[in-house]
Structures are given as C-alpha cells and as structure tokens.
Amino acid sequence: MTARIYQRPKNAMQSGRARTDQWLLEFAPAEARQPDPLTGWAGSGDTQAQVVLTFASQAEAQAYADRHGITAHVTATPPRRLKLQSYADNFR
Template sequence: MAARIYQRPKNAMQSGKARLGEWILDFAPAEARKADPLMGWAGSGDTQAQVQLTFASVDEARAYAERYGIDAAVHAVPPRRLKLQAYADNFR
C-alpha cells in the first residue's frame, strides 16, 4: 500500500494561514475510477482513497507509516519566496 506525506498548501483564495503546519498522509488509489452506469459519477471500490490522516509533524507521519508498514514518500514543500512590492514603485 503506497502513500504520500505532504504539507497542506496555502489556499490562494484566502489570506489566512490556519492548518498550514499540518502534515497529511494520503493513500494512493489501488484501482482506477469508473463511471457509474446510472448516474455517471466517477467512483471505485477502493476505500483507502477516502482516508486522509493529519499529523503535527513529518516525523509523526513517518513513524505512523513505518509502524503500519506503509510505503510512504515525503513530498517537501519548497520555501516560499515573497516578492515585496510597494505601490510607489509604479511611479519610479
């Protein structure tokens, strides 16, 4: 069972930074999604794809994956680079 560990990205539509420190463990889908013949919705019989575990640190997430024998890959978040701008720079 494969999984990935990553940090929640900042929502581009909001300025808040709540829940950004959390690390998430998501399981990779075990089977492809199929369209339901009646409704046309995409779905599968894989229930692990619905599971999303949150941890306070990457070490806790790695320890959980090792404890239960989950092959997990850690995706580190690149550091944020701020482009500092001032309104006065438009008139230089």
C-alpha cells in the first residue's frame, strides 16, 4: 500500500491561507477506474481512494505511515513567491 504525504495547497478561490498548514496523507489508487455500464460514471472497488487523513505536521504523518507499514512519498511544498507591485504599476 502506497500513499502520498503533502501539504494542503491554497485553493484558487480563496484569498487567505486557512488550513494550508495541515498535512494530508492520501492513498494511491489500487485499481483503475472504469465506467459503470448502467450510468456511465467512473468508479472502482477501491475504498482506500476515498480516505484522506489530516495531520498537524509532516513528522506526524510520516510516523503514522511508518507505524502502519505504509510506504509514503513526501511531496515538498513549493516556496511562496510574492509579486509585490503597487496600484500605480497598472498604468505604466
């Protein structure tokens, strides 16, 4: 069983940084999704894909994965880059 540990990204629709300090452990899909013959919706019998665990730090998430024998890959968070400009820059 493999999983991915990453920090929650900021939503494109949010201006604040609420809940971006949380770390998530998300399981990799065990089987491919296939269309349902009746409805056409994509689905699979893999219930682990629905589970997303939240942790306060990366160390807690890694400790959980080690304790339960889960092979986890940590995805680093890209650094924040601020584009500082003033309102007057729109008219130059």
